[in-house]
Amino acid sequence: MTSSPALQARLAIREGRHIGPTHGLAPGFVQCNLVIVRQPLAYDFLVYCQRNPRACPVLEITDPGDPEPRRLAAGADLRSDLPKYAVYRQGRRMGDETRITHLWEPGLVSFLIGSGISFDQALERAGVPTHQHRWVLRTTLPTVPAGPFRGPLIVTMRWLTPAQAIVATQVTARFPWNHGAPLHIGDPAAIGADLAHPLHGLPVGTIPSEYVPCFWACGVTPQAAAEAAGIDLMITHAPAHGFISDLKSDEICLP
Amino acid sequence: MTSSPALQARLAIREGRHIGPTHGLAPGFVQCNLVIVRQPLAYDFLVYCQRNPRACPVLEITDPGDPEPRRLAAGADLRSDLPKYAVYRQGRRMGDETRITHLWEPGLVSFLIGSGISFDQALERAGVPTHQHRWVLRTTLPTVPAGPFRGPLIVTMRWLTPAQAIVATQVTARFPWNHGAPLHIGDPAAIGADLAHPLHGLPVGTIPSEYVPCFWACGVTPQAAAEAAGIDLMITHAPAHGFISDLKSDEICLP
Known part of the structure; x- marks a missing residue:
């Protein structure tokens, strides 16, 4: 059986x-x-x-x-x-x-x-690597409070090539019950992403110019x-x- | 102003x-x-x-x-x-x-x-008429209860041509926060749709053979x-x- x-x-x-x-x-x-x-x-x-x-x-x-x-x-x-x-x-x-x-x-x-x-498997099928260049970061974006619950939005950052970023946006948009599409692409400072203190992942180094940082809302929030x-x-x-x-x-x- | x-x-x-x-x-x-x-x-x-x-x-x-x-x-x-x-x-x-x-x-x-x-406007833009052949019906599909709340799923039925049904499925799937894609297409009996007693709309007549009945979950539920x-x-x-x-x-x- x-x-x-x-x-x-x-x-x-x-x-x-x-x-x-x-x-x-x-x-x-x-x-x-x-x-x-x-x-x-x-x-x-x-x-x-x-x-x-x-x-x-x-x-x-x-x-x-x-x-x-x-x-x-x-x-x-x-x-x-x-x-x-x-x-x-x-x-x-x-x-x-x-x-x-x-x-x-x-x-x-x-x-x-x-x-x-x-959605990692769907990304891998679409040629987007999921095991590297991935961090969990605090941002300065506030969440909407309810009762005692409040605080900053936590994000998953992935570094992708521009072509991968476009594919990853399309793929993840199809999974609205698993965070959906990225909430931001590009400059980490625009959402106040705290690169100095990742909650998960190794220290974040300098972003190589061939990559675009992509940010998804994270379930750690x-x-x-x-x-x-x-x-x-x-x-x-x-x-x-x-x-x-x-x-x-x-x-x-x-x- | x-x-x-x-x-x-x-x-x-x-x-x-x-x-x-x-x-x-x-x-x-x-x-x-x-x-x-x-x-x-x-x-x-x-x-x-x-x-x-x-x-x-x-x-x-x-x-x-x-x-x-x-x-x-x-x-x-x-x-x-x-x-x-x-x-x-x-x-x-x-x-x-x-x-x-x-x-x-x-x-x-x-x-x-x-x-x-x-999503009516998005349907109209895609050539799917929204003002005719539309009813609100009870079904025999149960909803998942919580506390005192329970009962049948209520649906919106629209009659569409096969080509319109395909377009409407694609368009409405993009609106998951407004009921999303159809939950059923075809035989009303498969979901126990109560054609005899519409909650909204005129009496349902015989479905002309050129139409496919399409069913969306309804906020009356x-x-x-x-x-x-x-x-x-x-x-x-x-x-x-x-x-x-x-x-x-x-x-x-x-x-």
Whole structure:
């Protein structure tokens, strides 16, 4: 009996046979960022996501206390099916966990949010490399606040050739539920991108003249907002350790 | 001093100089469906919209008690800037109002939801007629429930020639925040479309063989769900009397 690559990957993670980042696991399936908050804050968090849809495209919201993402992956368990979780208390990252069963509460609400990893395969098919010249950066662009959630837009920067930038714009525009088209192309200073302090990636050197920096809204944005809000408890995926859904990326792209 | 056609239309409505449907007013600007509920139900309603994104693409959520849609139309007033409102109590439509200032409460939350009217102009530009052979119908397709909100998907049916249907699919796919591409083309029975009891439009006759019925998710869906839930108070736009935003349809379409 065969099962889908997504299910196989989730079981390998649940049983501890796969540890480490999920990049490259079950290619072609939508990978999601995870944010878990207590129910009283769920409304403000969801409004924040709606007001910043390019950074926070919500793909599923679980019912309070329900660890199963019934629409994106029936039978999965959000308490054990990601390889690493980050636990925040009062807005501070207190430590990482490989499962969160012992931290579960009846009022926890889980948000699965689209991730740019989901269109990497489509970019590769179109000849756009995705494994190099890639950083996560803060900008000085504000997000639209909701309740206690506010803060700067976080972006993914990729350096591409002009021809690749044009193709990448067309390809990613077809994935509005995974951040969509770039929000900026060209001078990093125009959006106040903080090249000196990347949140992810090696130090940014001088941009070679043959490349155009391209910027996409990044799913780290809502986590940063929740962190800045200093809320009591938030659990997220650890960076690069996402949730692999049963949804195929090509199923939620546009013609 | 000139002002935008959208602002002019809203002022004409506010001052009673325009009464009647908004179809054709301020062409090219996004027109929205409106749903107003009390705050305790706002979370469930928003989750319902997220779980049924093709029928309920939320474009703005106001803060509780705030009648101004600050992102879609700064300075507008949702209590007076629509020509007609429908007021529901315990799920029953009790009557229509031309303004709702006297019904306003501090805890009311307004949802502005994308509408297919917004892509009519793009369809017309592409040679697809939008004023004829158009109905709003119930189907037997269930929506995904959230809290008390549940019920069938409501669709807009248009009869198009095969060539028009292909163009209309391409054009509307570019407007994912206004229902996007058709959800079905062809036999109405495949989605249980209730041709005998249209919610809007004249009786449906026999479909001439030169036409293909095309079906889009319809923004009446969340209203029908709220109606079926029998919630204490819900205020919506009256059918065909939408809210005209400052956002241009072409600004939220995809390349």
